Amino acid sequence: MKMTHRFQKLKSWEGLLFAIVLVSIGVNSAQSPAYLRVENVVNLFQLFIERIIVALAMTFVIINGEIDLSVASVMGLACCVLAFLHDQGVPFVAAIFVALAVGVIVGLFNGFWISFLGLPSLAVTLAGLIGYRGVARILVEDQSIGNFPDWFTSLGQKPFLFATPLATLIFFALLVLSFVVLQYSAFGRYVYVIGNNREVARYSGVRVRRVKMLIFVFSSTAATLAGLLLAARLGAVRGSTAEGFELDIITMVLLGGVSVFGGSGSLLGVGLSILVILNLRNGMSLVNITGNTQTGVIGALLILSVLVPNWFQDLRVVYNKRWGSGLPSTSKEEAAI
């Protein structure tokens, strides 16, 4: 009974997102006839592709009841490790592998404090947000490093297969993989179970620590991969590359109907919310709203994506009280004040 209830709630949320996507596509194509051209759609994805890739991993993290604020700094760190090693004359392919290894190590480091020592992920990744950015700054100081090999930058900028660049292909591959793992594998069920109730999961024999560890490694590795793709697309990196991306990434996930308290949400919702944000950003650019104002709008969207479901829940409580029947509201959100 409870599950179907939640399922319906989710379904309606996804329906709402879908409606918003349709409306915004309609409005945008009315603004500009070129809107639905393949080039524009590809471009639309390209501008945010790194953030979208990280949002997939962030979905796992938040469903698991944790948060990773350090992803944007990890993206920056990956860029800077690559640039630093390249600058020092290390072979470029080796530099890429070292950067990826650094991503795994960062994930293990975060995961160690969170899953084995039980520190709050918020505090650990906030320290990471500052610290990893700091390490990136140590590596490149205040320079801007570019001069990457041509094959690398063209991977980031030119179409790889038909009209789609490599990053977009990686995104779709990761999307399918994440979807299968999250919705159809035992591991995916563990992610939800732990997010719902960590203690129950532990008593049921789920290896909570290992699952959390894997999730944080996944999150950092995805962020590293995204950082490398960003370096390829931009062609030059500096200490502040990818700064503030965590806002977009977390908004994408929460707007997708993933509960910030963990335990519920789906990749379908996140996919739809990604489309909403892309269309919204693009639409705002079409009517000449500056990037800065767009950031403010995304911030408002982030708050609304949690506030509106809360209102719906209040309405349901009022409805149940007045007309009887129905279920008592879940007290999970209320307890969190």
Next chain:
Amino acid sequence: MEMVRRYLRPEQLRELSLVLLLVVTVVFFGTQVEGFLSGRTFVRITTSVAIIAIVAIGETLVILTRNYDLSVGSIVGFTAYFVGTQLVNDNAIAPLTAVALAIGVGGMMGLLNGVLVSYGRVPSIIVTLGTLAIYRTMLVNYSDARTVLTRDLPDWLLDLPRANIFKIGDLDFRLAVGVALVLVIIFQLIITYLPFGRRLYAIGSNPEAAHIAGFRTQRIILTAYVVCGMLSGFAGFMFLARFGNITVVAGQGMELSAIAAVVVGGVNVFGGSGTVVGALLGAFMVNTLEQSLIRWLQISEFWRDALLGLLILVAVATDALIIKSLRDFWARSGLHTRKETAVLPGQK
């Protein structure tokens, strides 16, 4: 031994060790950096601590209730710019009016945060991550790419940062530092002795129990946010007075320094324990490190953020592991009937 245990609780032990660490840091940099132990360094560190400490007081109140405020940096920036613009437009605005304006604007921003967190039931991290962006956007749109310039500001404001309370030898005690110290003492007294203060601790230690006990948790959390906003607004005014030239990036990243100060100062990230004096010590620690690293030739100033991150992590880990077991030890000894648990069921 019993006397020691009775009067020296783990929290005080932690603050004492922070003081020791601070002394060690100062002595260390004194030997490393030429001319470090001078009146100038003292003034530089104390005046920059003054601003961060005021923000950190507000952040402490919020973190005590097991919430966060990430928007303080944007509030500081917005109020500094807003009040600066008003003063540029009308040099005749009285000093007290300007301060009241800063506190009022900051309070309004805190009110929005508080309403969304307490009555909207949106987690604080989400609300303030959003308002961090929203307030900064407001500032950029309001500024229209202009800058507040020192030369347009009234004279009294420009003289303010150099105003001394008293002087011992080389050491100047600036007015700003005095104000910050007074605020720290007032708020320390409030959270120690007033019902409002104790309720902050109660809510942070166990929100459900506080609710069941009949505390108006929502209203108290709202008040904490409003006070935090007002203090950040006041810090914005001090920021304006200190720097004069205000751009749209004013105060950016200050939320991280403030949270760093609070956490290093021993305020528990799970809420429910910590002091304002601790936060002040934390602010001193963070600032001394920042100001000294810039002048230390061995490593570049780019190490600042990396060390700050590490410092926060170590502080959080110390609290969660060492201080918690110390507290358990204190509680087991039976001398303390008040056992404060840091981690509660339901806390993820």
